Amino acid sequence: MNREDARCPADGHGEDAPGSGTPAHPGPAVTLRPVDATIRSAVLALAVRSEQASFVATPDTYLRMCDTGGVWQPLAVLEGDRVVGFLMWGVDEDDDSCWLGGFIVDAAHQGRGLGRAAVLAALELLVEQGSKAGFALSYEAENVTAAGLYTSLGFVPTGERVDDEVVARRPPSGRGA
Ligand SMILES: CC(C)(COP(=O)(O)OP(=O)(O)OC[C@H]1O[C@@H](n2cnc3c(N)ncnc32)[C@H](O)[C@@H]1OP(=O)(O)O)[C@@H](O)C(=O)NCCC(=O)NCCS
Numbered sequence: 326m327n328r329e330d331a332r333c334p335a336d337g338h339g340e341d342a343p344g345s346g347t348p349a350h351p352g353p354a355v356t357l358r359p360v361d362a363t364i365r366s367a368v369l370a371l372a373v374r375s376e377q378a379s380f381v382a383t384p385d386t387y388l389r390m391c392d393t394g395g396v397w398q399p400l401a402v403l404e405g406d407r408v409v410g411f412l413m414w415g416v417d418e419d420d421d422s423c424w425l426g427g428f429i430v431d432a433a434h435q436g437r438g439l440g441r442a443a444v445l446a447a448l449e450l451l452v453e454q455g456s457k458a459g460f461a462l463s464y465e466a467e468n469v470t471a472a473g474l475y476t477s478l479g480f481v482p483t484g485e486r487v488d489d490e491v492v493a494r495r496p497p498s499g500r501g502a
């Protein structure tokens with residue numbers, strides 16, 4: 326995978342779309358669902374706070390990337406029947422790491438633990454994809470909320486940068502961190 330494309334809103338390489346997954350840990354219950362026609366409009370309606378807009382692209386941009394690239398796989402984050410967020414994943418064909426990107430929790434639903442629950446659910450759902458080389462993601466250095474969340478979940482900045490974003494990686498289970 327072209328590292329220049331590997332930033333939070335950009336590129337990876339995915340194969341099988343996952344099914345849905347429900348995490349078995351404390352915090353709000355979320356499910357992750359592949360984005361199909363029934364929930365696409367709800368995903369498109371997701372919005373972050375104005376001061377967060379520079380950290381991410383729009384849902385429309387992310388869904389287009391998933392539609393056209395053959396690389397990223399889109400997942401909606403649901404709390405009950407309500408779509409509250411979005412993320413996408415793809416495996417880097419260069420090193421087999423499983424990238425998470427395009428992560429959004431709707432502004433109206435932030436600060437309730439949904440973001441943490443969504444990342445945990447993704448790690449659980451995508452455990453097979455992350456089993457070889459672990460998980461990776463990137464974020465703007467100024468995005469202290471994202472940095473704190475990812476660090477608390479075992480992602481460690483590596484010193485790599487992608488499109489000027491900090492790259493953090495989480496080794497596969499059993500290999501530390
Ligand atoms: C990053 C984001 C997905 C987190 O979603 P969330 O549902 O608000 O997150 P949570 O409620 O699970 O909180 C996760 C952690 O973020 C931190 N956090 C949450 N809201 C915060 C706030 N307003 N200020 C500072 N830190 C905050 C807390 O440290 C929290 O950790 P804790 O559970 O130990 O308290 C959300 O803020 C968002 O969509 N931001 C805009 C888009 C973005 O930056 N995406 C990431 C791109 S890499």
